[in-house]
Amino acid sequence: MLVRVPDYFDQFQCLAGACPHTCCEKWEVVIDQESAAFYETVPGDLGEKLRSALKEDEDGDLCFPLNGGRCPFLDEDNLCEIHKKLGEEATSVTCREHPRFTEDYGPFREITLSASCPAANALLLGSEAPLTFRSFETEEPEEDGDDWLTHLLPLRGRMLDLLTDRSRPLKARLASFLALALAAQDCLEEDCPEELPEVGEAVLSPAAEGLFPAALSFLASLEVMDPDWPALLKQAETVEPEAVPEELLERIAVYFAFRYLLKAVNDADLLGRAELCVFAVLVIERLAAVCGLTEALRRFSCEIEHDDGNLDALLEAFAMDGALSPERFLAELGQ
């Protein structure tokens, strides 16, 4: 099977005990059945601790409830007790996979590294070169995929090319990216995906107002992971935006576009996902004036990318909320 990854994928290395924002804090990790069954067999004090820590959450999933905001197996050196005493393979699938986001499309698989992880974030923002992707083959057999992939894949290629066309200002590129998604959305809704590779950019008049501060208020209404997130959003409403290198914002746009656009194969919502990419860039640019670009990206990723409910609420708002309409996006982009 063909696997696609960002060009910096192989450079990723977990910071372990030196991580300033360890993923073993704040998030309650779901424990898969296989790991839970293994924990039943572990002897001694660690076995006892594993079994007494394992609880069912409100969704019926097994997890280790946090203790003071930390995983109960995170020791005083910020290292995982399970990993140290039983080896990495004894940790749960979620722990072993993080910060990888894996999407299986059938004939191919795509893996990204979540920008919520400081090490992955540093790799994404550690270069101003256009972000590229490479692919490799694995022994695993391909599976059938949705027919729409044949048409969506080249369209996503065009959309990524638009984003990385450095002959134009980034905001003009983002506007073209949205206009192309808007026209493509019509093809999907009319069930003519074969027209996608040739579709042109839709023409749309910008609204009188842009996205802000409505975009920040909307984010503040979503589920919050870190209690100071709403205050950060509030500060961003009044702080003057600071200049952020376009090359880095472009890499952020490409990161989101690669991760989200193809998911339209599942529900035909390509426009919503294109809006999500542009929304992320514009919000992160604003937050950067409050906490710096690296932290802005990390916080956005933690609060939005790791909460499916928040992602769904954003997609719904793009479709339903006039304050987050494509016309508002265009006005915000100055187009």
Ligand code: SF4
């Ligand atoms: S957030 Fe990233 S670098 Fe930090 S502990 Fe988790 S995987 Fe390692």
